[in-house]
Amino acid sequence: MAMITLHNASLPEVTILSNTFIDNYMPEANGEFVKVYIYLLRALSSAPVSFSLEQMADRLLCTERDILRALKYWAKQQLLTLDFTDNNKLCGISLLTPVAPSCPTDAVQDEISVTSEQPKDQPVVRTEALTPDRVNELKQNEDIIQLLYVAEQYLGKTLSPTEIQKMLFFYDGLGMSADLIEYLIEYCVGHNHKSIRYIEKVALAWAEEGITSVEEAKQSGSRYNKDYFSILKALGITNRNPVETEITLMDTWLRTYGFSMEVIQEACNRTVLQTGQASFQYTDKILEGWKKKDVHTIDDIHTLDTEHKKRRQDRKAASSKPAQPSNNRFNNFQQREYNFDEYEKHLLNQ
Incomplete structure (x- = not known):
């Protein structure tokens, strides 16, 4: 009997996320960390599976440092292991099979090659879980x-x-x-x-x-507190401390997004010009949009402004073009001209 070979020409359309991960690991994890883990699972279903951290950061709209933090977190949870070269460059990721916390985690699922240089001055963090x-x-x-x-x-x-x-x-x-x-x-x-x-x-x-040290932490906190009041001033708010919701948003702009004070103040200025008031929500929308568009400097903002202005001019030019004659037969008859003054005299003389 002749043997039949079955081929599948299509790529997998699903990424399997184990229930063990959902039940035991996902609840305590940061949402950004979960996003990175799912992306790694997705990468395994495609070929090739080599990529750089820069490419991954661009795909997930975050920074390379965010990616590294997520990888180290999952390494600590024993869901993956990280391989480094002699020059301390991340060169490989091995995903491990998620198991219940009481079970050993010694089964390797697959490996992903990564090409990226670890940022300089990155603190050394022990990633293995505590025994x-x-x-x-x-x-x-x-x-x-x-x-x-x-x-x-x-x-x-x-x-x-x-x-x-x-x-x-x-x-x-x-x-x-x-x-x-x-x-x-x-x-x-x-x-x-x-x-x-x-x-x-x-x-x-x-x-x-x-x-x-505690002293260094206090100095860092003082620096951020100074930034808080600089942001409040840019929004026209004086003579009061920031409230909790405002601090949360400012921490997002400063720590999570990593924006400079110059960029944040520009967003604040635009908020006041557009709304006429101090709206943290409006500023957050501006900065969130800039983050998605990979804005880092004032020059990046000016570039976006130029592109936006050009699109508006193109739309305006397109809308100002004369309309093409309609093929509707009711619009294609010879228009008649009337002398209403003569017509009125004719009616009065009857």
Whole structure:
């Protein structure tokens, strides 16, 4: 009997996301991190699977540093491993099969090659998950015992296992001292943020800035506070402190989007000119649009303005062209001319 070979000429149209990932890993993860993980799964279904972090960042509308943070987070969760060259360049990603937390994670699903240079001055972060033995060892540390107690006092509740794991990660993974972690919690609670996700976001941001002491953290906070008031002034707001919702938006512009103060102030100026008032929501829409269009400098904004002006002129020129004669037979008859003065005299003389 002759053998039959079956070929599939089409690429897969679906990306499979395991229920284990959805149930055990996704709930605690940052949304941007989830987006990066799903993109990696999607990349595995295409050929070739080699790409640069720059290409990935452009595709996901974020920065290369955001991508690296996501990769290190998933490496810590043991959903992937990262390979580096001797020059400390990221050269490979190995995706691991998601399993329940109590199960070993030793099955490698597939590998992706990446070509990108890791940003200079990037802090060294331990990406491996804490082993049970390491967790027990840390919990015997007097500094950790005191830190967890202080954290519960600030947060006003008993820490969950996940929150304890995060605290230990700040200490053992990010290399933060107990004093710095204590100030981290104090800083976040002081800004009305008690979510462990927000606390982790600030901790990672401090790690990226190379902050290793409470004094450095305070200086960084003072710099951002100065930026807050500069933004308020640009919107015409004086004689008051920013409220929580405003701080959240400004943190997004400064930290997440990474805009310079010059770009943010330009967005504020345009907000006041367009709306006649201080609208954080309107400014956020402007900056969100600029982020999607990869704006980094004032020159980039001027380029967008020029392109927008040209499109408006082209549309105006197109709309001003005379309309083409209609082929409708009711419009194609000879127009008659009437002398209404003579017609009126004729009627009066009858």
